[in-house]
Amino acid sequence: xxxxxxxxILVTGASSGIGEGCAKLFASGGADLVLxxxxxxxxxxxxxxxxREHGIDVRVFQLDVRDRDAVEDFGRTLEREIVAPDxxxxxxxxxxxxxxxxxxxFDDWDRMIDTNVKGLLNVSRYVVPLMVKQNRGHxxxxxxxxxxxxxxxxxxxxxxxxxxxxxxxxxSLDLVGTNIRVSCIDPGATQTEFSVVxxxxxxEKAEDVYRGFKPLTGDDIAEAIYFVVNAPEHVNVLxxxxxxxxxxxxFVLHRxxx
Ligand SMILES: NC(=O)c1ccc[n+]([C@@H]2O[C@H](COP(=O)([O-])OP(=O)(O)OC[C@H]3O[C@@H](n4cnc5c(N)ncnc54)[C@H](OP(=O)(O)O)[C@@H]3O)[C@@H](O)[C@H]2O)c1
Numbered sequence: 458x459x460x461x462x463x464x465x466i467l468v469t470g471a472s473s474g475i476g477e478g479c480a481k482l483f484a485s486g487g488a489d490l491v492l493x494x495x496x497x498x499x500x501x502x503x504x505x506x507x508x509r510e511h512g513i514d515v516r517v518f519q520l521d522v523r524d525r526d527a528v529e530d531f532g533r534t535l536e537r538e539i540v541a542p543d544x545x546x547x548x549x550x551x552x553x554x555x556x557x558x559x560x561x562x563f564d565d566w567d568r569m570i571d572t573n574v575k576g577l578l579n580v581s582r583y584v585v586p587l588m589v590k591q592n593r594g595h596x597x598x599x600x601x602x603x604x605x606x607x608x609x610x611x612x613x614x615x616x617x618x619x620x621x622x623x624x625x626x627x628x629s630l631d632l633v634g635t636n637i638r639v640s641c642i643d644p645g646a647t648q649t650e651f652s653v654v655x656x657x658x659x660x661e662k663a664e665d666v667y668r669g670f671k672p673l674t675g676d677d678i679a680e681a682i683y684f685v686v687n688a689p690e691h692v693n694v695l696x697x698x699x700x701x702x703x704x705x706x707x708f709v710l711h712r713x714x715x
């Protein structure tokens with residue numbers, strides 16, 4: 458059964474990977490979209506394709522979720538020009554670096570904490586009140602298995618994803634008594650631009666992360682998000698942990714030898 462048709466889905470970080478996968482899948486289900494990221498050119502191209510192919514309405518916003526004033530303006534624009542989104546997918550996020558914490562780069566730390574934690578909060582702070590006003594909606598936070606188990610070199614990224622899991626539970630508790638659902642999707646190894654960003658553009662190092670096994674794709678995670686959103690209104694999935702079949706934990710990953 459299709460319960461997403463005609464709904465308005467807001468996806469942060471829609472210019473690539475999991476967010477782009479969500480935009481495409483929800484568009485194919487007949488949902489209207491609000492797409493957010495910093496790379497506006499990519500969003501515009503996605504909008505053109507999805508509107509042409511699916512006859513839906515797609516709004517795009519160039520937005521850095523770290524910029525609280527800009528997020529406030531975005532929230533005001535949403536309230537003024539568009540109805541409150543039915544679904545907010547808090548997906549924008551990144552890892553930056555993978556060194557030991559005592560040699561950590563402060564810019565990397567700020568980038569991760571400001572995007573993954575404060576950015577998610579900024580967007581939620583200005584979008585969720587619109588849902589509360591209408592007493593309906595669904596927040597889908599993108600966490601990670603990095604929010605369940607700490608791995609070597611993960612330090613600050615792990616801390617941000619533990620924070621996302623805590624905030625997911627907090628949002629769920631704070632919204633008790635409303636019709637607003639709250640879910641956290643926690644992917645394992647997913648091949649997107651994630652590792653290229655983590656290794657500051659080193660494509661070879663990024664490629665090596667996925668050597669010898671079949672990783673998840675952004676589209677695989679989008680399917681899980683679609684499932685959670687498409688469930689009947691009285692069904693709330695609090696948390697989903699998804700890994701490639703070859704991966705059983707951040708530490709246990711079967712690679713075929715070359
Ligand atoms: N790939 C994995 O293995 C994996 C596993 C677990 C969890 N995750 C999580 O999944 C989410 C999506 O990552 P992905 O794998 O799809 O990586 P990706 O391909 O690098 O996509 C990240 C998206 O976030 C956006 N973004 C980053 N910083 C932003 C900012 N300050 N403001 C607005 N948008 C911003 C990027 O767009 P712009 O650069 O255009 O702004 C991009 O669209 C992240 O939260 C990540 O932590 C990924």
